[in-house]
Amino acid sequence: MSKNRMAADDALADAARTAGLDITGAELIRDGSNVMFRLQDGVVARIGRPGTQDVADREVKVSRWLTQCGLTVVQAVADVPQPIVVGDRPVTWWRLLPEHRPATPAELGAVLRSFHALPAPTYLDLPEHDPFAHLDQRITDTPGLDDDERAWLQDHLVQLDGRYRAIAAEPGGAIHGDAWQGNVAVPDSSPPILLDLEMVSIGRREWDLIQIAVDYTDFARINSKEYDSFVTAYGGSDVTEIPDYRTFADIQELRWVCFALSKVEDRPDAAEQVRHRIACIRGDVPRPWSWDAI
Template identity: 40%
Template sequence: MTGRSRHETYAALLAACATAGLDATGAEPIRLAENAIWRLPGGLVARIAKPGQQDHSARELRLARWLTTTGIPAVRPYPGLHSPVLADDRPVTFWEELPPHGTGTVLDVATLLKQLHALPLPNFPIGHLDPFIRISDRIDAATTLSAPDRTWLHSLLTELRAAWTELPPGLPECVVHGDAWTGNIARPLNGADAILLDLERCSQGPPEWDLVSTAIKLTTTGTITPTEYDEFCTTYGTDVLQWPGYNTMRRTRELRMTTYAAQHAATHPEWRQEAQHRVDCLRGRAGQGPWRWRGIA
């Protein structure tokens, strides 16, 4: 995130804390990306979303409160603050700080997804999964890419939207996380159960979408071994690679990952090479996958 963007999110933090009656003295950034995460005194964390995301943030809070009743370990909203606080059109939500932790494992992902997908739908609307949300805007914002590359990405988006409507039957729809990867799982250092994070994309949808996030670590990025993937499938109970709709979902997830990097490369010069590499992979310029894609913080 640029210094200007950091300043803007800090200003939003101060305004939201003033509205909520909270002390922002000594606030420290944890992660500054599409959403800005700040640590506050007293075991409190603030999450500052992009402008115009109030409905999504309100749904995230409601889902998190619901998950606390199901027994699934998940990030917990800060007590007493049940709605996002608006600051410069940015919804700010407040959460209990996690205990000291590391990143979750592939098996943690499988375990938590198996529990999540087994839940009945809650008795309030949670929306339906939109796998293409923000992709078009991300392509338009990817100013480090050439015009032909951006045009090609838009064409791929159109192709995948059409393919998604023709997906073959799969597992029954359920509550899905929407962005289920190890970076959204916290593994407490005290040995407690892994904790599910970042419920922004949690909604009703096909469970295969959650499973694809791990499968592409084998088929696209090559960051897990076949043995690790087999253990993931055994723990969850399904191998999404055997589902005929896998390639459509794989390509959609690859497009999301590529456009995320490409959008932020416009303000992060250090990401420019990785963003172009991902485009080159999708366009067949980097040989056959799996490829090595560097993580984007």
Template identity: 40%
Template sequence: MTLAQEAETEARAVLDEACRTAGIDASGAELMRLGENALYRLPGRIVARIARAGQAMAAAREVKIARWLEAHQVPAVQAVPGLEQPVVIEGRAVTWWVELPPHRHGTAIQVATALRRLHDLPIPTGFEIGRLDPFVRLTERIERAATLTEDDRAWMRKRLAALRTRWEVLPAGLPDRVVHGDAWIGNVVGTDDGRVVLLDLERCSVGPPEWDLTSTAVKAFTLAGISTDDYRRFVASYGHDVITWQGFETLRDIREFRMTCMAAQVAGENPVRHPEIVHRLACLRGQRGPRPWTWQAVP
């Protein structure tokens, strides 16, 4: 049995037990994605999300955030109402969400509009939303990067320490707001019923709005995933260009490093992905020329 098969078997066992606990029908459950989280489609337009071990508090906070956004009429993924969430099975938090209608990645303008609406909200007072931590789980991912050499891991540890120092001395920018925390284009979608919906709220917190804006700038100028014209439309729609801020390069470098650490984690679980982490590290080390770089998506 491969590592991926083992992970799927473990996730399905957790799902079955969680559904029994919550009184939800798990018959015919369909695996949608097996990555950072495992997603299953269930009867009744319910999507079950199974987090990695140790994420129960984050999962509970995500449900609260989703319900807070719904109360403020901000279109976002909706937690199934009437259920106590999460259910924790063998250390893994399971939450349930209303399945979206057919949808696609948001356009640059849709992302900008969604972020503008989110950033205009008042900071919640009814629960502790937490402060943005751009380095969450990075040490764990570095240490578990089983396909990397010790020299590579040593370089990543040093890079992480340097980025932490730079984060601590960021220049003044926009006032802190509620931020999405992982606002790349795939986490803002346009649905067939005409909505623009925020997904994956687990990093939602209070922090600099520039963190959210940097994701689209990285998409444009690190990865050439959208055109410069699309980026200009994004800036015009949101009303602020993060690239003009003196702290932008720090946030860009942190975002690129997070993406590299994710690739390291994926390669550790699926060695077929190892060439991608080698390539990303070479880019960060200046061995693949200037940006933009071509990075392959990892789950």
């Protein structure tokens, strides 16, 4: 058992005592940077990363705000303390999702259209979205890169930052921050449910359209009919047609490279995938690319 898992087990036990919840028979759902357990009575416990109390608190508040606005989202449990902090790790409590599947492109587009139509709540003090958050640290600190790869990634990051800052500022709004089909759960007999509220922030709405657009233009993970259905459901705005699309797409792909970097120490297969992803964004591999999930 990993140290992360052992610490999460201890945090779960302490937090459950404070909340008055029974963790008998708790079943592990996910063992990652956030650890999740299925409890009795349809409750899910989420143990966050150390030092993320503010993020956890905001997730709970965002869930309640979106629910009040009529958007179907993952539900924070009412009438229990939220979050409970144990050893610098926040523990939050959520309602178990019904059986579901990932959203289709059209379903994702429709959910984002409804989400983006909402005025940002000033009382939540949502942070400003930063597409470059933590990327420099991952490139600098992660082992397994040779000097040439590290230097190229650092230079690429600087160039992308310059390209992004040169884009004319436009009015922003509340964005999800990690909008892809897997973050919308679609049960058989109820509306799609928006998940993973950790990155909800104030930013350019283009960011919520980029992941699926890149899936279409650079990876061929979806076909033209599916992408057109996404654009139509969103309201007709096609992010691939804006002048700065390539800048947004290149930043998103660098983020995916850096996500793979973050897994190198824990996953033996991650280093090979990092090298492949770097070769792709350097132009050594022609599109459409194929990247393995990590």
